[in-house]
Amino acid sequence: MRVAVASGKGGTGKTTVATSLALAWGECSFLDCDVEGPNAHLLLHPEIERSAEVTVPVPRLREEDCTYCGACADFCRSHALAVVPGKWMIFDQLCHACGGCTLVCPTRAIYEVDRRIGEVRFGHAGAIRFVQGELDAGEAHPIPVIEDVLKQAGDQGDVIIDSPPGTNCSMVEVAKEADIVLLVTEPTPFGLHDLTLAVEALKAINRPAAILVNRADWGAGEVHQYAAREAIPVVLEIPHLLAVAKGYARSRPLIESAPELRQHLLDLRAALVRTIRERAA
Structure with a gap:
């Protein structure tokens, strides 16, 4: 299964969720396609074995x-x-x-x-196969770098793709290669607004979506109401946890700062598979 972890805007916790999904699922591939600001390595701490120019x-x-x-x-x-x-x-x-x-x-x-215009790095973080693209400073076109990263997805096992934020061509390029897109949002007016833009973008390319609400205790239910209207499942809610913020500042992944979330992230795989099957039916 190929899961793109995306968000309508930056700062929702997309990379935090994507990296901890990989750590919870264990043996998988992680593709960092956020090539204009890749930072998954700060949480996964991979050993980089080689690199290739794009x-x-x-x-x-x-x-x-x-x-x-x-x-x-x-x-x-x-x-x-x-x-x-x-x-x-x-x-x-x-x-x-x-x-x-x-x-x-x-x-x-x-x-x-x-x-x-950039480079792709290859390595491992334990059992996780790690691939990361980075666009060179001053370059304007990230798509060729993203394409070179996506070529490494392979056909075996689970692949978690950290998508660029927003709803631009870079995000769409990643979403097209995914079996499902996990949209990480937050229950704020900006979060809901940009979530709707992301959902509309996925409709245009006919990709199934699921929603993860980060800092879920902030809102008054607007995200859930929107998800219900669009028939998109909310597969997980993560509360605002001070321990997670402190851990992030120290390059500690989510499931290390909040180990009680590990089982929820494990269970998320089954929820995503179920959503794909229901959409296909």
Whole structure:
């Protein structure tokens, strides 16, 4: 089973939940796809064994073959190319690596080179196979790094994916590869608002969802009312615990700071499997 742990906004406890799910379930794969700010390693403390660069193809010019006709710039919807008389310019960080400019160039003056945008790290945290992506500082396009992390999911055993927060393309890219998305929210007006955005995004790609309410003792039931209207199960509630906050500040995972939650996280697996089956039926 592939479980993406996501949230409509940052700060709900998404990574805290995802890492402790992995620790409670034991032998599994953990993919940290929050590549613009990966921090699962702070709670899982993996031994990193190797890393690999993530690159994307970007265009370069053979000036002797270029007629400066501008066909490449006209084609480029991301405005990564500019052509003026006698001058060809490429803005690497705007390039989406589609390769279209190489195809439309009438003189085949454009070729591609690989440009690094991030890296993927591989290791283990006990029985947990750990894979983490990180986008290099200043880079604008996280999707290629996320794709390289997701390629490591494999077909065997449970896979827990720490999704990027929010409802942007990065979150959708992760959700598409999951069997179910566990949405971590908090019972606040902002939490409920962004939960609704996440649910609508999952509807658009036809992915089943379940809800985990963190700091559940804060609210007045609005999240549960919304979940009931949408027929989305609330599979776990975690109260606001000072011990968890103190533990997080010391890089201690949730189930170490609040060991009474371990069995609840173990039982969560069965609840997620049941939700997948009910949705399929």
